[in-house]
Amino acid sequence: MSDNTILELQNVSLTFGGLKAVSDVNFKMKDNEILSLIGPNGAGKTSTFNLITGVYTATSGAILYKSKNLKKYKPHQITNLGIARTFQNIRLFKQLTVLENIILAMDHRRKINFFASLLPFGPGKKEMESVREQALKYLEYANLAEYKDQRAENLSYGKQRELEICRALATGADLLLLDEPAAGLNPSETAGLMDIIRNIKNNLNKAIFLIEHDMKLVMGISDRIVVLDYGQKIAEGTPEEIRNNPAVIKAYLGKGE
Amino acid sequence: MSIDIVNILIFSGINIITVLGLNLITGVTGQLSLGHSAFFSIGAYTSALLMLMLGVPFGVALVLATLMAGLIGGLFGIPILRLRGDYLAIATLGFCEIVRVVILNLKVTIHGSEKLLSTSLGGIPGNTTLILVLSLVVLATLFMVALERSKFGLALRSIREDEVASQMMGIDIARHKILSFAIGSAFAGLGGALYASYMTVISPGDFGFMRSIEMLCMLVLGGMGSIVGVIAGTTVLTAIPELLRFAQEYRMIMYGIVLIFMMVFRPRGLFGSIRVNV
Structure with missing residues (x-):
């Protein structure tokens, strides 16, 4: 091989x-x-x-x-x-925001302790901020940053397709x-x-x-x-x-x- | 005596803690459970029996009852959470019946004398106070708000939105669902333990399947997935039967009418903003 x-x-x-x-x-x-x-x-x-x-x-x-x-x-x-994928019929997390869709895809790369992630201060907060920042970079790359706080279901069909690709990228695949x-x-x-x-x-x-x-x-x-x-x-x-x-x-x- | 405000507040508080747990399972994670009252009864009996049989202090019994309900919820979740929607609902309903029947057939020894749990269990130390309940409501609410915003909470919400996509984004959905079920059940256990120590007498009839439905109504009325909704819906539906006591036998009809009007005019509940397709 x-x-x-x-x-x-x-x-x-x-x-x-x-x-x-x-x-x-x-x-x-x-x-x-x-x-x-x-x-x-x-x-x-x-x-x-x-x-x-x-x-x-x-x-x-x-x-x-x-x-x-x-x-x-x-x-x-x-x-x-x-390995990450998109779907024939779009499968976004419709009622989550565009940014949340991306953050979710980064989930498995986040190494934060469960209890630390609950606290609104300390390492949990810091980690959350850095993840948001990274997620925004993905959205900027895909020209979707302006929609970050909208629900995914409210994007146009074409933008939803792009978001799905962006989400697959965000898994780090x-x-x-x-x-x-x-x-x-x-x-x-x-x-x-x-x-x-x-x-x-x-x-x-x-x-x-x-x-x-x-x-x-x-x-x-x-x-x-x-x-x-x-x-x-x-x-x-x-x-x-x-x-x-x-x-x-x-x-x-x-x-x- | 006209209206007992303290009584209403304590019951509302107990129900809020319990329904917050159901909200995590059904409103946040999207797994329809009709068995929530089973965990409520596990909490009630665990705490009551620990105090009566072993003389465990109230605070410790409260914690152990919570853990017990959570543990059983998690174990039960392992085989059952691969089911979805109505299949899951029926399975949880079955579990609710199993717990009820097991309790009906249990025999315990209290102070040297045998006792069947199918009859009512009395003499439970009445340690549940308004202050305690309200403090626990505040703690439970803060915990749930933090949980929903956390990494874990986002993963749970993604499972509600689309299980397949969630898995494809790298989420271990089985593990997340089981944890969600365990935490939600633990909250029901805490509610049950508080209930037992407020009533001082409990019997299996208090925890039937209808109780699960009542909890679900509170959640739906307030709005699935909304913590403010849980507090509002639960308080309203706990207070209505009490406030309508003067109307005697018509009060349950009015209770029903409230639910019908809600579903027609605000199908997502008082404070809900999401659809939950279970």
């Missing part, structure tokens, strides 16, 4: 009863790339994300993150290891899994999103694993693409290679006689 592999799936399968949702999937991801996972609806893309984040346990095969087998980790421990981040965005918002994703990769040196149906976005920012169909990997390569791959065209368009 090369040094900069951040994530590796080895013959991963997931079955629900008789249904093979993910079947014998293999691929590697480097720590400085944007990898996209595409495929028709029901191809097993979100299932793959759920396997990586520990929501599902693989029926067979292994998932390695920084050479660690994730099998024995619970979802929250996987986040602590450095090195690998971000973005599940259809452009769903429901208009073309100019999608263009903005592409800049954000590139920015996170180039300036923050994060690896980004993306599920997306918007082909303009996928072809525009991906370093490499993995294509799933009926749970199986049917192609892997650069955007150019994928664009011209007959198996991919067949999966998407069907085969004419």
